[in-house]
Structures are given as C-alpha cells and as structure tokens.
Amino acid sequence: MTDEPELRRRIGTARRVVVKIGSSAITSFGGGIRRPQLDALADVCQARMAAGSDVFVVSSGAIGAGMSPLGMTTRPSTLSAKQAAASVGQLELARAWGDSFSRYDRVVGQVLLTAGDIGRRESAANAQRTLDRLRTLGAVPVVNENDTVATNEIRFGDNDRLAALVAHLISADALVLLSDVDALYDSDPRKGDATAVTMVSGAADLDGVVAGAGGALGTGGMASKLAAARLAADAGIPVLLTAAERAAEALADDPGVGTVFAPRPERMTARRFWVRHAADARGAVLLDDGAVRAVTGSRRSLLLAGVTGVDGLFHFGDVIEMRDPAGQTVARGIAQYDSVEVRTRLAERASGSGTTGQGRPLVHADDLVAL
Ligand SMILES: Nc1ncnc2c1ncn2[C@@H]1O[C@H](COP(=O)(O)OP(=O)(O)O)[C@@H](O)[C@H]1O
Numbered sequence: 315m316t317d318e319p320e321l322r323r324r325i326g327t328a329r330r331v332v333v334k335i336g337s338s339a340i341t342s343f344g345g346g347i348r349r350p351q352l353d354a355l356a357d358v359c360q361a362r363m364a365a366g367s368d369v370f371v372v373s374s375g376a377i378g379a380g381m382s383p384l385g386m387t388t389r390p391s392t393l394s395a396k397q398a399a400a401s402v403g404q405l406e407l408a409r410a411w412g413d414s415f416s417r418y419d420r421v422v423g424q425v426l427l428t429a430g431d432i433g434r435r436e437s438a439a440n441a442q443r444t445l446d447r448l449r450t451l452g453a454v455p456v457v458n459e460n461d462t463v464a465t466n467e468i469r470f471g472d473n474d475r476l477a478a479l480v481a482h483l484i485s486a487d488a489l490v491l492l493s494d495v496d497a498l499y500d501s502d503p504r505k506g507d508a509t510a511v512t513m514v515s516g517a518a519d520l521d522g523v524v525a526g527a528g529g530a531l532g533t534g535g536m537a538s539k540l541a542a543a544r545l546a547a548d549a550g551i552p553v554l555l556t557a558a559e560r561a562a563e564a565l566a567d568d569p570g571v572g573t574v575f576a577p578r579p580e581r582m583t584a585r586r587f588w589v590r591h592a593a594d595a596r597g598a599v600l601l602d603d604g605a606v607r608a609v610t611g612s613r614r615s616l617l618l619a620g621v622t623g624v625d626g627l628f629h630f631g632d633v634i635e636m637r638d639p640a641g642q643t644v645a646r647g648i649a650q651y652d653s654v655e656v657r658t659r660l661a662e663r664a665s666g667s668g669t670t671g672q673g674r675p676l677v678h679a680d681d682l683v684a685l
C-alpha cells in the first residue's frame with residue numbers, strides 16, 4: 315500500500331497533470347472573472363510546464379463569467395438561462411486564459427466536451443487526439459463542459475467529473491482539483507468545527523465524512539469532488555484536492571497541502587472503466603434476487619433466466635443498467651441481445667413456449683461492473 319509521502323511525491327513528479335479550477339476560485343458575484351487569481355494560476359501551470367510536465371487545464375466559470383454581461387445578479391436556475399450565461403461566459407473565459415498565458419507566449423486551445431462525447435468511442439478518440447496535438451504543439455488545452463448542447467440528462471453534473479474523465483482520456487498521471495477550500499474536512503468547514511483529512515486510501519477513510527453542498531458559484535460541492543476522486547482512482551490516477559490559492563504548493567514537486575486520494579492498486583481495464591463511468595446507459599433490465607446475488611456477489615455473467623423485465627430500447631453492444639427488484643441500479647454492462655429480443659424471450663417464457671435458461675448470457679461477466 316502506498317504511504318502518504320510517497321503518494322504526494324508521485325503527484326509532485328507526475329509527467330502529465332490535469333488541473334481543474336472551480337468557479338468559486340476564479341469568478342465572483344457581480345465581478346465575473348477574477349483576473350489576478352487566474353493569472354496566479356497560469357503562473358503556477360507555466361512553472362510546472364517549464365519543469366517538464368504537460369498541463370491540461372479544466373476550467374469552470376463560464377456561467378459565473380457570463381452573468382454580469384447579461385445583467386444577471388443571481389446564478390441562473392433554468393437550463394436555458396445557464397446555457398445562455400455559459401455561451402457568453404465561455405468567450406470571456408477563453409479570452410482571459412488566452413491573455414493570461416500569452417504573458418508567457420503560450421497559446422491556449424479551447425476544448426468543449428459533453429458526457430456524450432466521452433461516452434462515444436469515436437468522439438472520445440477525436441477529443442483525445444485533439445488534446446494530444448495541442449500538447450505537442452506547445453499550446454495549453456483549456457477544457458470545459460459544452461454547456462450549450464448539454465441537457466439535464468447528459469450533463470456531467472459538474473466539472474469535477476469532467477476533469478476525472480479527461481484525466482482518464484489523456485492517461486494523466488495526476489489530477490489536481492483546485493477549489494475554494496484547502497482540503498477535504500469531516501464536515502463542511504463553513505458550518506463550524508471540522509477536521510481536515512489529509513489522505514484517503516479507501517472507503518474506510520470516508521467513514522463519518524459529511525460531504526456538503528458547494529458555494530453559491532460552484533455546482534457540485536464536496537460530494538462531486540469525492541465522486542470524481544473515486545472515478546480517477548478507478549482509472550489508476552492519484553488526486554490532490556486543495557484551494558486555488560495554494561496552487562503553487564499543490565503543483566510543487568513535493569506537495570504538502572490538501573487531501574490526497576490514492577488510486578486503486580490495479581487500474582481498471584479501459585473497457586470496464588468505460589462501462590462503469592463513461593458510457594451512457596441505453597436501457598435497463600430488472601433482475602430477480604438470485605441474479606442480483608450472481609452479478610454483485612459472485613461476479614458471474616447475467617443470464618436471461620434472472621431477468622424479469624426490460625426498460626427502454628437497447629441494441630447488441632450497448633451499455634445497459636441492471637436493477638434490483640427495488641429499482642436500484644446494481645451493475646452496468648454490455649448487452650449481448652437487443653431489447654426486442656429480450657422482451658420476446660421473456661414473453662415466450664411467460665407463455666411457457668420457450669426457455670430463457672440457456673444460450674449466451676445477456677451480459678458476460680467480463681463486460682459487467684457491479685456498482
Ligand atoms: N466535507 C467537506 N469538506 C470540505 N468542503 C466542503 C465539505 N462539505 C462541503 N464543502 C464545501 O464545498 C465547497 C466546494 O465546492 P464547490 O463550491 O462546488 O467548489 P468548486 O466551484 O471549486 O467546484 C467548499 O466551499 C466547502 O464549503
């Protein structure tokens with residue numbers, strides 16, 4: 315098991331680093347983008363690049379940056395108003411990052427992505443190639459969610475998750491999450507006494523930790539950072555979480571600040587990671603209790619015999635969800651049948667005219683990830 319100093323050194327010497335900056339760190343109510351803070355972050359990223367690392371920036375703040383030009387005084391709540399604010403704000407944000415890095419004669423490349431893009435192999439491969447080419451050209455990729463086309467259903471939910479998915483996409487060696495709080499605490503530090511957690515190596519370290527909501531400008535709060543850290547851990551990527559104002563220490567070669575999250579000892583295969591985290595599920599099947607035990611406890615393939623119903627339309631090769639009798643999603647995996655065929659087989663079984671106990675499994679154990 316990795317110890318804390320070793321993990322911190324690993325992050326400090328990572329060759330390829332994704333740095334995610336939250337809205338709360340670089341925007342303010344009424345004032346839009348806080349240029350001095352953004353410049354300070356660009357200074358730190360430049361120093362790390364000068365030391366030989368590749369840095370990929372994931373920057374939130376488009377909605378915050380677009381509010382004041384549009385005369386909005388509170389963060390918009392409807393999707394269309396958020397998208398309108400973001401479309402104005404993305405320009406402001408890209409210009410600000412461009413100006414900031416131009417002080418070092420560096421060009422930035424804006425990369426706007428949705429969850430759907432990362433969930434589809436072809437567009438994910440294209441995004442990965444673009445990011446890589448920007449890197450080889452010496453430009454700094456600045457990634458954000460493509461808010462204009464993201465819908466409630468397909469939103470990343472927040473940029474912490476986006477940053478973790480990007481880190482996986484580009485095979486990063488470390489992910490640094492910069493927020494307005496200097497570490498993970500056992501409860502929201504804004505609400506009183508709280509103790510900092512310096513390292514998380516597994517679920518047990520989160521026992522008793524209450525991850526609360528974010529600030530007025532952020533979206534995910536601490537829960538989304540923990541989910542992103544878990545996602546990165548599955549991808550084998552260590553994470554450091556701290557405040558943007560500690561960025562210089564966070565990106566130093568031996569970062570002594572914030573909370574570090576250890577990756578899984580064995581990186582999930584790219585295929586299982588994709589099934590678990592990236593791909594959009596196209597539909598779902600309902601399982602009986604025996605099938606739930608088989609797929610979650612014994613990690614066996616899902617046979618049609620354990621399926622009691624189908625929800626939605628899916629095709630052979632799509633990622634589907636598996637739900638227990640209470641409707642809770644217990645696993646995800648790749649379907650080896652179309653939904654129409656599953657429905658037909660279930661109807662045959664109900665009428666006594668067929669068997670569903672034989673044949674190939676609906677989801678093979680190798681393509682199945684319990685949640
Ligand atoms: N257990 C916790 N530890 C640390 N911060 C927490 C915790 N619970 C809630 N928070 C709050 O989460 C906020 C950071 O989330 P958010 O506003 O979404 O940031 P960002 O804009 O950087 O994504 C902090 O301001 C902090 O008050």
Ligand SMILES: N[C@@H](CCC(=O)OP(=O)(O)O)C(=O)O
Pocket residue numbers: 335336337338373374375376377378400458459461471472473474528531532533534535
């Ligand atoms: N794409 C949105 C992201 C919002 C968001 O996730 O913000 P944060 O929780 O501060 O990372 C924007 O740029 O405003």
